[in-house]
Amino acid sequence: DTAVSQTPKYLVTQMGNDKSIKCEQNLGHDTMYWYKQDSKKFLKIMFSYNNKELIINETVPNRFSPKSPDKAHLNLHINSLELGDSAVYFCASSQGSGRYYEQYFGPGTRLTVT
Amino acid sequence: LAKTTQPISMDSYEGQEVNITCSHNNIATNDYITWYQQFPSQGPRFIIQGYKTKVTNEVASLFIPADRKSSTLSLPRVSLSDTAVYYCLVEENYGQNFVFGPGTRLSVLP
Numbered sequence: 001d002t003a004v005s006q007t008p009k010y011l012v013t014q015m016g017n018d019k020s021i022k023c024e025q026n027l028g029h030d031t032m033y034w035y036k037q038d039s040k041k042f043l044k045i046m047f048s049y050n051n052k053e054l055i056i057n058e059t060v061p062n063r064f065s066p067k068s069p070d071k072a073h074l075n076l077h078i079n080s081l082e083l084g085d086s087a088v089y090f091c092a093s094s095q096g097s098g099r100y101y102e103q104y105f106g107p108g109t110r111l112t113v114t
Numbered sequence: 115l116a117k118t119t120q121p122i123s124m125d126s127y128e129g130q131e132v133n134i135t136c137s138h139n140n141i142a143t144n145d146y147i148t149w150y151q152q153f154p155s156q157g158p159r160f161i162i163q164g165y166k167t168k169v170t171n172e173v174a175s176l177f178i179p180a181d182r183k184s185s186t187l188s189l190p191r192v193s194l195s196d197t198a199v200y201y202c203l204v205e206e207n208y209g210q211n212f213v214f215g216p217g218t219r220l221s222v223l224p
Contacts, residue, residue, distance in 0.1 A: 004157070040216075041216075041217050042214070042216060042217075043158070043201065043217075044214070045211070045214075056211055056212075092157070100163075102148075102160040102163070103158075103160065105158050105159065106157050107156060107157055108155070
């Protein structure tokens with residue numbers, strides 16, 4: 001059974017469009033995250049949610065908005081897509097927030113903006 | 115913000131021990147260090163986590179010197195399947211933020 005799943009796996013879209021990436025975890029974890037991995041394989045945290053509260057919000061453009069309908073889901077909505085948004089986006093979850101807790105990553109969503 | 119550095123790449127042969135070092139110059143006293151492994155087209159996977167001195171599990175060891183300005187992931191007797199990118203992850207502000215290192219691409223040769 002998949003622990004952390006993301007949909008879609010691939011997303012190709014044009015500049016200016018709005019798109020969403022969905023993430024679900026079946027581990028019963030309290031905290032979920034979104035990471036961006038660029039073409040050079042650098043990983044950077046974007047957001048995390050703990051019990052529906054945003055606890056980390058990196059300096060990402062406000063075109064990116066995380067939405068968590070419940071503890072098992074954290075979706076990422078992106079408005080007015082730009083070429084620089086092309087990357088692989090990873091969702092992750094952990095039992096608690098912050099230290100001590102191993103993060104479980106999803107398979108990633110490769111976003112290509114043309 | 116913590117700045118982390120790692121070697122870009124390393125080569126090894128099957129059966130050898132591999133040591134990958136991550137430098138984290140301004141890590142705070144109580145921040146943890148974690149290492150992840152990533153295969154192509156997959157998400158990172160947890161390997162080991164530590165705070166000080168030495169930690170060992172079934173797949174790796176983590177050595178952290180007293181000054182905690184670096185940490186070394188040790189993989190004993192690597193195999194071809196250990197070819198991957200290895201990232202160190204440093205937490206900040208008691209887990210309120212995380213900073214990944216740039217990653218080390220390990221190639222294990224037969």
